[in-house]
Amino acid sequence: MIEARDLTVERGGRTILEGYNLRLDKGRTLAILGANGVGKTTLISVLTGLIQPRSGRLMVHGQVGFVPQLFEVSFAYSALDIALMGRARHLGLFGAPGRRDYEIVRHFLSMLGIEALETQAFNALSGGQRQLVMIAQALASECDLLVLDEPCAALDYKNQDKVLELLHRLQVERGMTIVFSTHMPQHAVEIATDVLLMTSGSRYVCGPTEQALDANNLSELYDLPIARADFSGTKKHTYAPLFRHRGEKTDA
Numbered sequence: 534m535i536e537a538r539d540l541t542v543e544r545g546g547r548t549i550l551e552g553y554n555l556r557l558d559k560g561r562t563l564a565i566l567g568a569n570g571v572g573k574t575t576l577i578s579v580l581t582g583l584i585q586p587r588s589g590r591l592m593v594h595g596q597v598g599f600v601p602q603l604f605e606v607s608f609a610y611s612a613l614d615i616a617l618m619g620r621a622r623h624l625g626l627f628g629a630p631g632r633r634d635y636e637i638v639r640h641f642l643s644m645l646g647i648e649a650l651e652t653q654a655f656n657a658l659s660g661g662q663r664q665l666v667m668i669a670q671a672l673a674s675e676c677d678l679l680v681l682d683e684p685c686a687a688l689d690y691k692n693q694d695k696v697l698e699l700l701h702r703l704q705v706e707r708g709m710t711i712v713f714s715t716h717m718p719q720h721a722v723e724i725a726t727d728v729l730l731m732t733s734g735s736r737y738v739c740g741p742t743e744q745a746l747d748a749n750n751l752s753e754l755y756d757l758p759i760a761r762a763d764f765s766g767t768k769k770h771t772y773a774p775l776f777r778h779r780g781e782k783t784d785a
C-alpha cells in the first residue's frame with residue numbers, strides 16, 4: 534500500500550512536485566502518465582526511496598522491487614548474473630544463490646522469453662533485451678510492490694504484450710501492487726486499475742482508470758487531439774493521437 538500526503542519534491546533547487554496526495558491500496562496497479570519532464574521519474578524515485586521529499590509524508594508498505602528506465606553495469610556480468618541480483622535480499626551475508634534462487638530466476642527469464650540470453654554479457658544486449666532482464670530481476674526479488682519506470686519503452690509490440698500480460702498476472706494471481714510510468718495510454722487501459730495523469734508539478738488527476746482516463750483529459754495532458762478507438766467485435770479500446778503534422782506525403 535502507498536499513501537502520500539502533501540508531498541513536495543525538489544531537484545537541483547527547483548520544485549518539481551508540489552502538494553501531491555496519493556493512495557494506492559494493495560493489489561492495485563497504478564499507471565503514471567504525463568508529458569516529458571513533468572516529474573514521473575521524480576515521483577518514482579521518491580516512491581522507491583532514491584530521493585527524499587522536501588516535505589510531506591510518504592508511507593510505503595512492503596518490500597519494493599524497482600525497474601529503472603536505463604541501466605548499465607560496469608562489470609562483465611551475464612544476463613543471468615543481473616537477474617540473480619534480484620535474489621540478494623533472500624540470501625544471507627556472503628550467501629551464494631542456491632538451486633531455488635536459480636529456479637526462480639530461470640522461471641521469470643523463461644516467462645519473459647529470454648532464457649536463451651542467460652549467458653550473454655548484459656552490456657552487449659539490446660536496450661529492449663536489457664529492459665526484459667531488469668524486469669526478471671525485479672520479479673525474482675518476490676517483492677510486494679513493483680515499481681517500473683517506462684518498462685515497455687524499448688520493447689516491440691509483442692514484448693510489450695508479454696510484459697503487460699505478466700504484470701497483470703502478478704496483480705491478479707499474487708495480489709502484487711504495481712506502479713509504472715508510460716507514454717502509452719493503451720497500457721493503462723489494458724492493465725491499470727488506477728491512473729495518475731500529471732499535468733504539471735502541482736496539477737494532476739488520480740483515480741480509477743474507467744473514470745479518470747478519457748480522450749478529453751488525454752488530449753489536454755498531451756496538448757494534442759486524442760481519440761478513442763474501439764476494436765470492433767471486442768470490448769477493447771485504445772487511444773490514438775492525431776498528429777498535427779500537415780505535410781502531404783508524396784510518392785518518391
Ligand SMILES: Nc1ncnc2c1ncn2[C@@H]1O[C@H](COP(=O)(O)OP(=O)(O)OP(=O)(O)O)[C@@H](O)[C@H]1O
Pocket residue numbers: 544545549567568569570571572573574575576
Ligand atoms: N538529477 C536532477 N537534477 C536536477 N533536476 C533534475 C534531475 N533529474 C530530473 N530533473 C528535472 O526534474 C524534472 C522532472 O524530470 P523527470 O525525469 O522526473 O521527468 P519525467 O516526467 O520522468 O520525464 P520523461 O517522460 O522525459 O522521462 C525535469 O525538469 C528535469 O529537468
